[in-house]
Amino acid sequence: MILLAAVLLAAPAATTERAPIIDVHMHAYPATEAIPDIANPANGGHPGVKDGEAHLRAVLAEMKRLNIVKGVASGGSGDRLGAALHWSATAPDRILAGAGVRGSADTPLPELGALRKAFSEGRLKVLGEVTAQYAGLTLSDAEYEPYLALAEELDVPVAVHTGTGPPGISYDECCRSFRVSLGNPALIEEALNRHPKLRVSLMHAGWPYLQETIAILFEYPQVNADLGAIDWLLPRAEFHAYLGALVRAGLGKQLMFGSDHMYWPEGIGLAVEGVESATFLTAEQKRDIFYGNAVRFFRLEPGRPN
Numbered sequence: 035m036i037l038l039a040a041v042l043l044a045a046p047a048a049t050t051e052r053a054p055i056i057d058v059h060m061h062a063y064p065a066t067e068a069i070p071d072i073a074n075p076a077n078g079g080h081p082g083v084k085d086g087e088a089h090l091r092a093v094l095a096e097m098k099r100l101n102i103v104k105g106v107a108s109g110g111s112g113d114r115l116g117a118a119l120h121w122s123a124t125a126p127d128r129i130l131a132g133a134g135v136r137g138s139a140d141t142p143l144p145e146l147g148a149l150r151k152a153f154s155e156g157r158l159k160v161l162g163e164v165t166a167q168y169a170g171l172t173l174s175d176a177e178y179e180p181y182l183a184l185a186e187e188l189d190v191p192v193a194v195h196t197g198t199g200p201p202g203i204s205y206d207e208c209c210r211s212f213r214v215s216l217g218n219p220a221l222i223e224e225a226l227n228r229h230p231k232l233r234v235s236l237m238h239a240g241w242p243y244l245q246e247t248i249a250i251l252f253e254y255p256q257v258n259a260d261l262g263a264i265d266w267l268l269p270r271a272e273f274h275a276y277l278g279a280l281v282r283a284g285l286g287k288q289l290m291f292g293s294d295h296m297y298w299p300e301g302i303g304l305a306v307e308g309v310e311s312a313t314f315l316t317a318e319q320k321r322d323i324f325y326g327n328a329v330r331f332f333r334l335e336p337g338r339p340n
């Protein structure tokens with residue numbers, strides 16, 4: 035059934051040369067919020083969009099150009115549910131809205147009842163990006179327990195930030211509790227143990243915690259990892275070495291393409307190129323990473339809008 039779903043979903047490639055892609059790591063900003071004119075760390079390029087609405091339009095244009103048929107988007111500034119919901123309302127066939135949650139003093143966790151309602155009504159599809167690390171916490175901490183129980187009960191996938199953050203982030207007023215050590219994927223093991231039916235995605239694939247990422251993916255086959263940010267912000271050789279090690283460890287069916295483009299719509303294309311240029315991957319492995327693994331993880335079905 036799942037295989038059939040993958041085949042049917044793969045069908046619309048006729049309009050473009052590139053096979054369909056799912057981007058599981060996108061970020062939305064409120065429509066009227068200014069997009070800061072910060073240079074893209076990968077190539078010095080500028081966002082080229084003035085506010086959240088222009089950013090959304092540019093991202094949708096990039097998705098169309100690159101044949102990205104689905105994207106999972108959560109709030110990129112603070113943890114606003116509204117921005118992601120605006121995206122999915124604007125492009126319901128293309129965008130799945132995620133509940134970006136943190137749990138720090140300035141960005142408290144959302145009201146549980148409101149989340150239950152939004153998940154039950156299908157307006158929100160994913161619990162994440164969970165940026166526990168930015169609040170000085172991990173997914174195993176008690177603060178998240180009722181949220182994980184809710185996700186497990188409603189069979190909603192969870193996507194959690196792992197690995198590192200922007201250099202220097204722990205000195206920033208926003209994120210004084212951020213610690214790089216809290217990004218170690220091994221630290222979510224208690225949460226996984228308490229919730230055996232929970233589907234969890236390790237965002238940023240735990241880089242640079244390679245051994246721990248392998249250990250968690252190996253031991254908990256319901257866990258997947260996305261390649262967001264590391265596929266375009268790391269030196270290409272380092273990204274390919276990391277990706278190659280995960281694939282060599284036999285984990286190619288648990289890796290999903292994600293861009294984490296943030297302010298820069300062009301980051302999506304750079305991320306696609308990061309994976310496409312991995313010559314050590316077979317065509318089938320690329321198809322899994324770009325598309326098939328996400329269809330399975332998010333249980334996407336043909337004939338259902340999202």
Ligand SMILES: [Zn+2]
Pocket residue numbers: 163195196237238
């Ligand atoms: Zn992240």
